[in-house]
Amino acid sequence: AQSVTQLDSHVSVSEGTPVLLRCNYSSSYSPSLFWYVQHPNKGLQLLLKYTSAATLVKGINGFEAEFKKSETSFHLTKPSAHMSDAAEYFCVVRDTGRRALTFGSGTRLQVQP
Amino acid sequence: DAGVTQSPTHLIKTRGQQVTLRCSPISGHKSVSWYQQVLGQGPQFIFQYYEKEERGRGNFPDRFSARQFPNYSSELNVNALLLGDSALYLCASSLEDRVVTDTQYFGPGTRLTVL
Numbered sequence: 261a262q263s264v265t266q267l268d269s270h271v272s273v274s275e276g277t278p279v280l281l282r283c284n285y286s287s288s289y290s291p292s293l294f295w296y297v298q299h300p301n302k303g304l305q306l307l308l309k310y311t312s313a314a315t316l317v318k319g320i321n322g323f324e325a326e327f328k329k330s331e332t333s334f335h336l337t338k339p340s341a342h343m344s345d346a347a348e349y350f351c352v353v354r355d356t357g358r359r360a361l362t363f364g365s366g367t368r369l370q371v372q373p
Numbered sequence: 374d375a376g377v378t379q380s381p382t383h384l385i386k387t388r389g390q391q392v393t394l395r396c397s398p399i400s401g402h403k404s405v406s407w408y409q410q411v412l413g414q415g416p417q418f419i420f421q422y423y424e425k426e427e428r429g430r431g432n433f434p435d436r437f438s439a440r441q442f443p444n445y446s447s448e449l450n451v452n453a454l455l456l457g458d459s460a461l462y463l464c465a466s467s468l469e470d471r472v473v474t475d476t477q478y479f480g481p482g483t484r485l486t487v488l
Protein backbone atom coordinates (compact mmCIF):
# COMPACT_ATOMS: atom_id res chain seq x y z
CA ALA A 261 0.00 0.00 0.00
CA GLN A 262 1.17 3.52 -0.71
CA SER A 263 1.03 6.36 1.79
CA VAL A 264 2.62 9.74 2.41
CA THR A 265 3.43 11.56 5.65
CA GLN A 266 4.15 15.26 5.60
CA LEU A 267 5.96 15.91 8.82
CA ASP A 268 4.96 19.55 9.30
CA SER A 269 1.48 20.96 8.90
CA HIS A 270 2.79 24.54 9.00
CA VAL A 271 6.19 26.03 8.18
CA SER A 272 7.02 29.71 8.56
CA VAL A 273 10.16 31.28 7.07
CA SER A 274 11.41 34.78 6.41
CA GLU A 275 11.73 36.05 2.86
CA GLY A 276 15.19 35.24 1.49
CA THR A 277 15.82 32.30 3.85
CA PRO A 278 15.86 28.62 2.87
CA VAL A 279 12.74 26.47 2.71
CA LEU A 280 12.55 22.81 3.79
CA LEU A 281 9.28 20.87 3.57
CA ARG A 282 9.58 17.29 4.76
CA CYS A 283 7.92 14.22 3.27
CA ASN A 284 8.22 10.50 4.01
CA TYR A 285 6.54 7.88 1.89
CA SER A 286 5.59 4.23 2.07
CA SER A 287 5.39 2.18 -1.10
CA SER A 288 5.35 -1.49 -2.00
CA TYR A 289 7.06 -1.00 -5.34
CA SER A 290 9.17 1.57 -7.11
CA PRO A 291 7.09 4.69 -6.80
CA SER A 292 6.86 7.93 -8.63
CA LEU A 293 6.85 10.91 -6.30
CA PHE A 294 5.51 14.38 -6.92
CA TRP A 295 5.23 17.74 -5.21
CA TYR A 296 2.20 19.88 -6.04
CA VAL A 297 1.48 23.43 -4.86
CA GLN A 298 -1.96 24.91 -4.26
CA HIS A 299 -2.41 28.66 -3.98
CA PRO A 300 -5.61 29.95 -2.33
CA ASN A 301 -8.68 29.40 -4.47
CA LYS A 302 -6.63 27.84 -7.24
CA GLY A 303 -6.04 24.33 -8.53
CA LEU A 304 -3.02 22.15 -7.98
CA GLN A 305 0.15 22.93 -9.93
CA LEU A 306 2.93 20.41 -10.42
CA LEU A 307 6.25 21.60 -8.98
CA LEU A 308 8.38 18.57 -9.78
CA LYS A 309 8.35 14.79 -10.11
CA TYR A 310 10.71 11.87 -9.46
CA THR A 311 10.45 8.92 -11.82
CA SER A 312 13.49 6.72 -11.02
CA ALA A 313 15.97 8.74 -13.04
CA ALA A 314 18.19 11.24 -11.19
CA THR A 315 17.60 11.28 -7.45
CA LEU A 316 17.93 15.08 -7.28
CA VAL A 317 15.01 16.57 -9.11
CA LYS A 318 14.75 20.21 -10.13
CA GLY A 319 11.37 21.83 -10.52
CA ILE A 320 9.83 25.15 -11.29
CA ASN A 321 10.39 28.40 -9.38
CA GLY A 322 13.73 27.26 -7.93
CA PHE A 323 12.39 24.28 -6.00
CA GLU A 324 14.15 20.93 -5.89
CA ALA A 325 13.73 17.63 -4.08
CA GLU A 326 15.98 14.68 -3.34
CA PHE A 327 14.77 11.08 -3.42
CA LYS A 328 16.43 9.05 -0.64
CA LYS A 329 15.33 5.43 -0.83
CA SER A 330 17.18 4.38 2.33
CA GLU A 331 15.29 7.02 4.31
CA THR A 332 12.05 6.76 2.27
CA SER A 333 12.09 10.54 2.06
CA PHE A 334 11.42 13.11 -0.63
CA HIS A 335 11.98 16.50 1.01
CA LEU A 336 11.32 19.73 -0.91
CA THR A 337 13.81 22.59 -0.67
CA LYS A 338 14.39 26.07 -2.03
CA PRO A 339 17.48 28.18 -1.28
CA SER A 340 15.67 31.49 -0.88
CA ALA A 341 11.98 31.96 -0.13
CA HIS A 342 9.89 34.55 -1.94
CA MET A 343 6.62 36.04 -0.76
CA SER A 344 4.87 34.42 -3.73
CA ASP A 345 5.86 30.96 -2.41
CA ALA A 346 3.26 31.21 0.35
CA ALA A 347 0.82 28.38 -0.39
CA GLU A 348 -0.16 24.81 0.52
CA TYR A 349 2.27 22.11 -0.63
CA PHE A 350 1.37 18.47 -1.15
CA CYS A 351 3.71 15.51 -1.39
CA VAL A 352 2.22 12.78 -3.58
CA VAL A 353 3.09 9.13 -4.29
CA ARG A 354 2.02 6.79 -7.06
CA ASP A 355 2.99 3.13 -7.06
CA THR A 356 3.91 1.27 -10.22
CA GLY A 357 0.70 -0.04 -11.77
CA ARG A 358 -1.54 2.05 -9.55
CA ARG A 359 -3.87 4.55 -11.06
CA ALA A 360 -4.56 6.78 -8.09
CA LEU A 361 -2.33 9.46 -6.65
CA THR A 362 -2.05 9.37 -2.86
CA PHE A 363 -1.67 12.80 -1.30
CA GLY A 364 -0.16 13.81 1.99
CA SER A 365 -2.13 16.04 4.32
CA GLY A 366 -0.30 19.15 3.13
CA THR A 367 2.14 21.70 4.55
CA ARG A 368 1.12 25.33 4.68
CA LEU A 369 4.11 27.56 3.96
CA GLN A 370 4.07 31.09 5.36
CA VAL A 371 6.66 33.60 4.19
CA GLN A 372 7.25 36.57 6.47
CA PRO A 373 8.54 39.86 5.06
CA ASP B 374 -3.21 25.62 -24.85
CA ALA B 375 -6.20 25.44 -22.52
CA GLY B 376 -5.72 23.53 -19.32
CA VAL B 377 -8.24 21.35 -17.56
CA THR B 378 -11.54 23.17 -17.20
CA GLN B 379 -14.30 22.47 -14.70
CA SER B 380 -17.82 23.76 -14.29
CA PRO B 381 -19.46 25.16 -12.35
CA THR B 382 -16.97 27.01 -10.16
CA HIS B 383 -19.23 27.05 -7.12
CA LEU B 384 -22.39 25.20 -6.26
CA ILE B 385 -24.75 25.27 -3.29
CA LYS B 386 -27.13 22.36 -2.72
CA THR B 387 -29.28 21.08 0.12
CA ARG B 388 -29.15 17.67 1.75
CA GLY B 389 -30.76 14.93 -0.32
CA GLN B 390 -30.32 16.69 -3.64
CA GLN B 391 -28.28 15.45 -6.56
CA VAL B 392 -25.41 17.26 -8.28
CA THR B 393 -23.49 16.92 -11.55
CA LEU B 394 -20.00 18.32 -11.99
CA ARG B 395 -18.29 18.62 -15.35
CA CYS B 396 -14.70 18.42 -16.53
CA SER B 397 -12.96 18.95 -19.87
CA PRO B 398 -9.45 17.50 -20.11
CA ILE B 399 -6.45 18.95 -21.85
CA SER B 400 -6.65 18.35 -25.58
CA GLY B 401 -5.18 14.95 -26.43
CA HIS B 402 -5.53 13.57 -22.90
CA LYS B 403 -7.58 10.40 -22.69
CA SER B 404 -7.57 9.82 -18.94
CA VAL B 405 -9.64 11.75 -16.41
CA SER B 406 -9.52 11.32 -12.65
CA TRP B 407 -11.70 12.84 -9.93
CA TYR B 408 -10.59 13.77 -6.42
CA GLN B 409 -12.40 15.13 -3.38
CA GLN B 410 -10.60 17.66 -1.19
CA VAL B 411 -12.24 18.36 2.14
CA LEU B 412 -11.15 21.60 3.81
CA GLY B 413 -7.80 21.19 5.53
CA GLN B 414 -6.98 17.83 3.97
CA GLY B 415 -5.22 16.49 0.91
CA PRO B 416 -7.26 15.34 -2.10
CA GLN B 417 -8.74 11.81 -2.00
CA PHE B 418 -9.09 9.70 -5.15
CA ILE B 419 -12.66 8.99 -6.27
CA PHE B 420 -12.54 7.64 -9.86
CA GLN B 421 -10.36 7.28 -12.90
CA TYR B 422 -11.65 6.87 -16.46
CA TYR B 423 -9.64 5.99 -19.53
CA GLU B 424 -11.07 5.64 -23.01
CA LYS B 425 -14.58 5.92 -21.58
CA GLU B 426 -14.14 2.99 -19.20
CA GLU B 427 -13.87 3.10 -15.42
CA ARG B 428 -10.35 1.97 -14.55
CA GLY B 429 -10.15 2.80 -10.87
CA ARG B 430 -12.40 3.59 -7.93
CA GLY B 431 -11.53 4.93 -4.50
CA ASN B 432 -13.25 4.24 -1.21
CA PHE B 433 -16.43 6.22 -1.83
CA PRO B 434 -20.07 5.10 -1.52
CA ASP B 435 -22.24 4.16 -4.48
CA ARG B 436 -23.88 7.58 -4.30
CA PHE B 437 -20.86 8.73 -6.30
CA SER B 438 -20.78 7.86 -9.99
CA ALA B 439 -19.08 9.17 -13.08
CA ARG B 440 -18.82 8.72 -16.79
CA GLN B 441 -16.58 9.75 -19.65
CA PHE B 442 -17.83 10.81 -23.05
CA PRO B 443 -16.41 10.11 -26.55
CA ASN B 444 -14.71 13.54 -26.52
CA TYR B 445 -13.01 12.48 -23.22
CA SER B 446 -14.88 15.03 -21.11
CA SER B 447 -16.31 13.66 -17.90
CA GLU B 448 -19.12 14.12 -15.40
CA LEU B 449 -19.16 13.30 -11.71
CA ASN B 450 -22.58 12.70 -10.16
CA VAL B 451 -23.36 12.62 -6.47
CA ASN B 452 -26.81 11.53 -5.29
CA ALA B 453 -28.54 11.99 -1.96
CA LEU B 454 -26.12 14.70 -0.86
CA LEU B 455 -24.90 14.74 2.73
CA LEU B 456 -23.37 17.61 4.66
CA GLY B 457 -20.07 15.73 4.56
CA ASP B 458 -19.99 15.92 0.77
CA SER B 459 -19.12 19.61 1.04
CA ALA B 460 -15.68 19.86 -0.52
CA LEU B 461 -13.60 21.01 -3.46
CA TYR B 462 -13.94 18.50 -6.29
CA LEU B 463 -10.90 18.35 -8.51
CA CYS B 464 -10.60 16.88 -11.96
CA ALA B 465 -7.23 15.83 -13.38
CA SER B 466 -6.32 14.73 -16.87
CA SER B 467 -3.37 12.77 -18.18
CA LEU B 468 -2.24 11.18 -21.41
CA GLU B 469 -2.08 7.55 -20.34
CA ASP B 470 -3.68 5.01 -18.06
CA ARG B 471 -1.27 3.15 -15.84
CA VAL B 472 2.02 4.76 -16.73
CA VAL B 473 3.39 5.66 -13.33
CA THR B 474 5.51 8.51 -14.69
CA ASP B 475 2.56 10.15 -16.40
CA THR B 476 1.73 13.55 -14.94
CA GLN B 477 -1.78 14.42 -13.87
CA TYR B 478 -2.79 18.03 -14.56
CA PHE B 479 -5.47 19.47 -12.32
CA GLY B 480 -8.30 21.84 -12.99
CA PRO B 481 -9.29 24.68 -10.64
CA GLY B 482 -12.00 22.62 -9.01
CA THR B 483 -15.69 22.95 -8.20
CA ARG B 484 -16.51 24.12 -4.69
CA LEU B 485 -19.62 22.24 -3.51
CA THR B 486 -21.44 23.42 -0.40
CA VAL B 487 -24.22 21.24 1.01
CA LEU B 488 -26.60 22.96 3.43
